[in-house]
Amino acid sequence: MRNPCDYPPIWLLSFLAVARVSAVAAGAARGFGVELLQFVGGLLTGAGLLIVALSVLAFRQARTTIHPHGDPSALIDSGIFAYSRNPIYLAMVAILAGLSLWWGSILGLILTPVLWKVYDSRFVMPEEARMRDRFGDAFTRYCDRVRRWV
Numbered sequence: 001m002r003n004p005c006d007y008p009p010i011w012l013l014s015f016l017a018v019a020r021v022s023a024v025a026a027g028a029a030r031g032f033g034v035e036l037l038q039f040v041g042g043l044l045t046g047a048g049l050l051i052v053a054l055s056v057l058a059f060r061q062a063r064t065t066i067h068p069h070g071d072p073s074a075l076i077d078s079g080i081f082a083y084s085r086n087p088i089y090l091a092m093v094a095i096l097a098g099l100s101l102w103w104g105s106i107l108g109l110i111l112t113p114v115l116w117k118v119y120d121s122r123f124v125m126p127e128e129a130r131m132r133d134r135f136g137d138a139f140t141r142y143c144d145r146v147r148r149w150v
Helices: 008-026 034-062 087-103 106-145
Strands: none
Touching: 008 087, 008 106, 034 087, 087 106
């Protein structure tokens, strides 16, 4: 039986909680360049949210599951999926990086590549194996054309 907490948004929320608590514990960000870091953080967070929205729309239009442990009924290879095979995971990593910059959380920035690795090993690799089994050569051609992340 699958762990009910083993879902990408739960991982993101957990990492965000650690990033936020560490930022609060360290005190408010001060000094030169804070506004620029917050601006960049806001852009990353906004871009991440937009990518999630575009991805969810693509799943709905294709009438296939967005569930990371589910069996897909369609191969989505257009729209945002023409640029990244895993735009939702990419977006969630961007959200963590963006909010970590916004909050001034050094620990959050350190955890950003860790979240990326968690997504890659726990979700991306198994999903791609299911996609390869389900869609065969069509998925292989898609992989040849579109990078896993960016």
